[in-house]
Amino acid sequence: MKDDPIEKYLVKLEVPTPQQEAVERALHRSTLAFKNRVEPKITQRENTVFKWFEKYYLAVAFAIVFAAFASFFPWAERVCPAASETSDLLAIYSEVKMLFQNNLVAVLLQGSELKVQLGVPRNVAGARVMFVEFSRGDEKIKVLCLEGSALRVPLQGKVQPVLEAMPTADGGVILMGDSFVWSRAMPQTINGYNISARLL
Amino acid sequence: MHWKEDSAEEGDLLRNALAGCEKAWADLFRMHYHRVYAFAFRSGLSAEDAEDAAQEVFVKAARYLETFKGDSAFKNWLYGIAHHAVMDLLRKRGRREVLLERLHENDTTSKCSAAAKHTEVGDVLGQLPDDLRMAVVLIYYEGKTHKEASKIMDCAETTVSWRIYIAKKRLRKLLEKRG
Structure with missing residues (x-):
């Protein structure tokens, strides 16, 4: 190891002897510190949570107070719950779309279940995502699809309709089956299900 | 508690110091003082600094002795504290000032018997950036492995290499x- 000329050279660095006075002073001061040494007060178990709380309790308290105040102001109500729901629905649709690419016709949400309707969707350039909801009592089926899609929705009842979802000129949605038409202006039920629909 | 101790004697001293024995602390101090002082000097500080x-280093070590968990050797724990102390002082003083001081020491005092050599090697080392010099001191003077040096300097082993x-x-x- 010492064959390296650099190592041989470095060895030449000698260290001066420290002054005895400085050594004694350091011993004296460190002994004083030793007498007043910090005892670990926190056990390992409570360490993380307690330290975090100890460090951030002021910020937490401030956040709680701020949230409480904010809820009383009118501007807080400007955040539309529908907007949040819309972005959630769009996110779901785009995630499923990534999985099935050009075979996805519709995404069906029923309770906690997510089903997909696969097929050959109509390819409309710039098509927007639509949301159609069928509800009967507590039962709700939410459908996400692109405009122009032919939906096969598993509704309980005699009729198993194929509904085409189309946008209207005023930004609404119209659903058309063989002998069935639904729009906001002409609402009607199908197999006892109420319908609501909108563009996302 | 089991530590990575250099000797049985050091292990006993640590146990006694943690139990509050001042004499054990003083013995630990005497055992390691020169090593820490030499490390600080070789890292680029003047003798006084x-x-x-x-x-x-020893004041901090004494104050926080209870936090020594024994997952490294006691001297390596001290080197870790020393590394921070030296870097702080180097930042405060500025290396150029330290180098001038060293040259001055060489002219006026006989602190070091091999002053000429010490100054020459010290000057060359002093021209390295702090982090490079610190790595050289730990590996070549203090005999640390790259892994030990990485823990002391709080960086990756590959960084030390x-x-x-x-x-x-x-x-x-x-x-x-x-x-």
Whole structure:
């Protein structure tokens, strides 16, 4: 190891002897510190949570107070719950779309279940995502699809309709089956299900 | 508690110090003071600053002795504290000032019997950036492995290896210049 000329050279660095006075002073001061040494007060178990709380309790308290105040102001109500729901629905649709690419016709949400309707969707350039909801009592089926899609929705009842979802000129949605038409202006039920629909 | 101790004696001293025995602490101090002082000096501090740094290291070590968990050797724990103390002092003083001081020491005092050599090697080392010099001191003077040095300097082992590689390259150039 010492064959390296650099190592041989470095060895030449000698260290001066420290002054005895400085050594004694350091011993004296460190002994004083030793007498007043910090005892670990926190056990390992409570360490993380307690330290975090100890460090951030002021910020937490401030956040709680701020949230409480904010809820009383009118501007807080400007955040539309529908907007949040819309972005959630769009996110779901785009995630499923990534999985099935050009075979996805519709995404069906029923309770906690997510089903997909696969097929050959109509390819409309710039098509927007639509949301159609069928509800009967507590039962709700939410459908996400692109405009122009032919939906096969598993509704309980005699009729198993194929509904085409189309946008209207005023930004609404119209659903058309063989002998069935639904729009906001002409609402009607199908197999006892109420319908609501909108563009996302 | 089981520590990575250098000797049975050190293990006993640590246990006694943690139990509050002042004499055990004083013995630990005497066992390690010169090592810490030498480390501080070789890292680029003047003799006086190295004394101050060593004092600070032992004051902190004494104050926070309870936090020593024994997952490294006690001396390596001290080196970790010393590394921070030295870097702080170097930042405060500025390396140029330290170098001038060293030259001055050489002219006016006989602190070091091999002053000429010490100044020459010290000057060459002093021309390295702090982090490179610190790596050289830990590996070549203190005999640490790259892994131990990485823990002391709080960086990756590969960083230490890289610093040593660069430091040796620069030292070679500096030595060539000096003939």
